[in-house]
Amino acid sequence: MSLVSSYKSTPAAIKSATNTCRQATLLTGDALRLAKTLPDNSIDMIFSSPPYCMGKEYESTNNVSDFLAQHQRLLPELVRILKPGGSLCWQTGNHVKDGVVTPLDSLIISLLISDERVQLRNRVVWSVGHGLHCTNRFSGRHETILWYSKGNNYKFNLDAVRVPQKYPGKRHSKGPRKGELSGNPLGKNPGDVWEIPNVKAHHIEKTAHPCQFPVALPQKFIRALTEQDDLILDPFMGSGSTGVAAIIEGRRFLGSDIDPSYVAIAEERVQSALKGKAKVRAWNQALAEPNPNERVARRPEHFFHAKEPQEI
Numbered sequence: 137m138s139l140v141s142s143y144k145s146t147p148a149a150i151k152s153a154t155n156t157c158r159q160a161t162l163l164t165g166d167a168l169r170l171a172k173t174l175p176d177n178s179i180d181m182i183f184s185s186p187p188y189c190m191g192k193e194y195e196s197t198n199n200v201s202d203f204l205a206q207h208q209r210l211l212p213e214l215v216r217i218l219k220p221g222g223s224l225c226w227q228t229g230n231h232v233k234d235g236v237v238t239p240l241d242s243l244i245i246s247l248l249i250s251d252e253r254v255q256l257r258n259r260v261v262w263s264v265g266h267g268l269h270c271t272n273r274f275s276g277r278h279e280t281i282l283w284y285s286k287g288n289n290y291k292f293n294l295d296a297v298r299v300p301q302k303y304p305g306k307r308h309s310k311g312p313r314k315g316e317l318s319g320n321p322l323g324k325n326p327g328d329v330w331e332i333p334n335v336k337a338h339h340i341e342k343t344a345h346p347c348q349f350p351v352a353l354p355q356k357f358i359r360a361l362t363e364q365d366d367l368i369l370d371p372f373m374g375s376g377s378t379g380v381a382a383i384i385e386g387r388r389f390l391g392s393d394i395d396p397s398y399v400a401i402a403e404e405r406v407q408s409a410l411k412g413k414a415k416v417r418a419w420n421q422a423l424a425e426p427n428p429n430e431r432v433a434r435r436p437e438h439f440f441h442a443k444e445p446q447e448i
């Protein structure tokens with residue numbers, strides 16, 4: 137059965153998607169128009185990465201002022217449709233034009249700072265591992281996710297995302313529990329810097345979409361900030377990575393994208409997830425160490441004759 141609906145013709149279907157038990161509904165169309173159609177307090181979590189307005193193939197502009205204007209209209213609607221206790225997670229990177237860098241999350245923070253309905257809980261740094269090498273500034277190797285809760289009584293299940301302790305045998309060094317083991321057997325808080333490889337050509341999750349984020353990124357937030365059957369929205373879903381994460385974690389998903397070809401990719405991936413066959417890199421998989429025997433890991437001969445950095 138197709139998961140895709142057109143909300144242009146059936147706004148009632150969207151409204152019902154927020155309170156029926158359907159596991160996934162994918163829509164083709166504009167994010168703001170969709171948000172305006174949704175009822176107040178109807179979504180448990182919003183996780184998305186909007187266009188950065190950098191002139192990519194799915195963007196009509198490369199001006200940061202357009203990013204700001206779009207978010208001025210969109211953010212109040214997203215906050216309106218979020219349930220009290222729900223979470224808004226917004227993933228962005230830098231806008232770069234003529235070598236000038238604007239961190240897009242700084243614009244989101246400035247827009248939401250006076251909205252008393254939401255509170256910033258974390259600015260998670262996503263360390264992406266790879267990317268373009270710059271010659272006139274340091275290469276960008278991170279993006280961020282702003283996590284806002286709607287109100288102070290919000291869902292947060294730390295145990296669902298704990299990571300192994302570095303020193304599980306560590307003991308309290310002072311106080312009444314001196315000498316006792318100090319670590320949590322379930323693992324430690326993962327912190328706010330997450331190393332997850334970005335989706336490049338050889339990544340198991342790679343599709344034809346030019347800017348996917350890895351499923352593990354929304355998955356970790358979904359595990360920690362939502363419960364079974366909660367409804368997750370991604371209004372700029374692209375290849376449907378958030379939808380795949382939501383289905384794997386037993387949540388419901390509502391997603392949209394303006395480009396029907398990306399909606400088709402998303403549908404294929406979400407259908408695979410519903411069958412338990414999604415191709416994903418596990419959310420808690422350790423980073424691979426380079427294999428020294430691989431040809432690409434070996435230093436070519438002329439590297440040994442290059443000048444040491446301090447000689448340059």
Ligand SMILES: C[S@@+](CC[C@H](N)C(=O)[O-])C[C@H]1O[C@@H](n2cnc3c(N)ncnc32)[C@H](O)[C@@H]1O
Pocket residue numbers: 165166167168184185186187188194345347348349350371372373374375376377378392393394395398
């Ligand atoms: C950064 S990509 C999202 C990628 C996605 N997170 C993934 O993992 O595939 C942004 C997406 O927003 C879509 N888009 C651009 N303008 C839009 C609009 N006005 N409404 C809805 N989607 C839009 C683009 O087609 C693109 O797929």
